[in-house]
Amino acid sequence: MAPKTKYNMVKEQIIEWISSGKVSPGEKIHSENELVKLFSVSRHTVRQAVGDLVHEGWLYREQGAGTFCSDHSHEPKLQSNTQHLTDNGRNIGVITTYISDYIFPSIIKGIESYLTTQGYSLIFACTDNDVEKEKQCLQTMLSRNIDGLIVEPTKSSNYNPNINYYLELEQKNIPYLMINQFYSQLMPPHFVMNDEHGGYIATEHLIELGHEKIIGVFKTDDLQGVNRMQGFIRAFREHEVPFFSDMVITYTTEDQDHTILEKLKSFLTGEDKPSAIVCYNDQLALNVLNILRELDLSVPEDVSIIGYDDSFLAEASEVKLTSVSHPKMDMGIEAAKWIISAVEANGSSTHSTVYEPELVIRHSTAPIKKTTLI
Template sequence: MTQQTKYNMVKDQITNWIASGKVKPGEKIYSENELVKMFGVSRHTVRQAVGELVHEGLLYREQGAGTFCSSTANLTSTPVQGERQFKPLASNGKNIGVITTYISDYIFPSIIKGIESYLTNQGYSLTFACTDNDIEKEKQCLQTMLDRNIDGLIVEPTKSSNFNPNLHYYLQLEQNNVPYLMINQFYSQLMPPHIIMDDEHGGFIATEHLIELGHEKIIGLFKTDDRQGVNRMQGFIRAFREHGLPFFPDMVLTYTTEEKDGSLIERLEKYFSSLSKPSAIVCYNDEMALQVLNMLRKLGLSVPEDVSIIGYDDSFLAEASDVKLTSVSHPKMDMGTEAAKWIVSAVENPSTNSYSKVYEPELIIRNSTASRLKVKEA
């Protein structure tokens, strides 16, 4: 039996448990150890299967608690691109729109789980949609939400560092007295109610950690069509300034949404062919950090023995590989819950005005980073 067959066996069986109702929304699935014994496979195979189901939105993880069946696993597809609907058992007749850049990928299932859990408990129906971080798709999503006469909207901005041509849809929401809240970032032209992370500080503490480990030649990889990446880059540069380290050419490599799957890694690989190689890399997120990890392995370099890596978001990907990633925390489910609480308050109490909440990031240290001095001695 091949490794791929074993992986499919585990994934298909868990999917069947969900589809048949053996595992119900909100229920915890078997632990990694139990799944390993049950299927007679390796821990890596179990993690790969469960990780993909998390990606697809069928499962979600809660740190320290385990892996659970997602209520969004029962969402039904609608004819609108990237949209799903969910109705609670007891509805109050009100509908909240939720627009994110992605629905079933990366950290978004956990954010959506927080939103969905609170809103459905309050009797609200939900309409989910995703933009794939594409301005034209965001336009379509906003048009649909307005046509459906939603009572409130939670939205993650699309390409938030650029001017957005869809601002008039948000102004129309205001004219219609429909409250909306932005998460992860916000459009500065609107200054709407928002819940975000202090991404500048997150970039700073990630870089400072490497500096304190003795690294001086550190490269930063940042996505610049979202403000999160721009702010993380600012924190990266501030750490160099505050610690008096010299700047050097190409210490920052930037990319856009469209470039994340190939060209950046190719550029970085060429950098490692030079004589002056970096000893550490700060990545925009955990997804990019895993791509970097795979690239370094192909080049015959080890992490953290040759190069230290830091990710961002502390997603499930941070522990998906044998090298566990040092990463900056993201509140994920708690952010979703807080967003849902505010939108309910704004719908039920129209006098609710401006609001902002900023989460302070923390650095979760794992084994992808090491002291530069210890590496040299080894």
């Protein structure tokens, strides 16, 4: 078993305090400084863990007063393992890469909020972006005789070895919908972002602020990252900004925690530093922000940063992140409506939806300093 991360350690301990009654609804939790000392972790780790718990409904913030325990006694909580929430004979499976982190709780809550009002049972599972775990999830779903399936693809930019399970769903006339991305081998119905355009508008914003030395950091085993990188490169071409060596840094699921951050730190300590960074998502942007602090570089004075997904993390730090929007809960609700319609029509619709992104401008981007050049 992999060692527990400090981030998850903090989250799980706070949840345990709440679940055991050590912290009551409406009671203020420890301050940020107290949590840093208590767990011997960085301020960034505490902010990320607390921000996640606020987003999931365990905690709530009051401006100027602090962070408090929510009244969670009537709210179902999402688990990281497969979970059958109710049992009324009509089952919808939901498979995501992750359940309890980042934007996924909002997507799942959107799905859950609609399906449960229509009297459907939900079966949740997550793959941790691992194809072998995806295989296990699909086998579980098929064994439970689901009526429909909503899936977030695992490592969507690669060939998927589990295609036969999706073909089995089709053979059994079980409709399925893919969200966030889709497997190109299947070309199934899907609800996705126009991620190429998202990468483009993020980069264009920086170019319009006068930045030319811009690097992009993208996760390339998921199709979202590949498409965002394409938009990043297109913005350079269309605005006739010269390309330069090492303008793109890539990483995969396996090396996202340490390898990519060390690579980025090495790049930022070189002589030819970038003046702006486009990040694969908000989670990465917060990690980049932490590295810049360590290097005594200010955001946006020294380096501008743009995240992606406009998640709760975009406002979890003292530097509020400019970020590309993601529909999150709306996508979940619309996906739930689609799957019920397909189930009740006794067949899979071919309808797909592409959401157009917008740039939410906050405080992490600013015009380039003209005085930096000698």
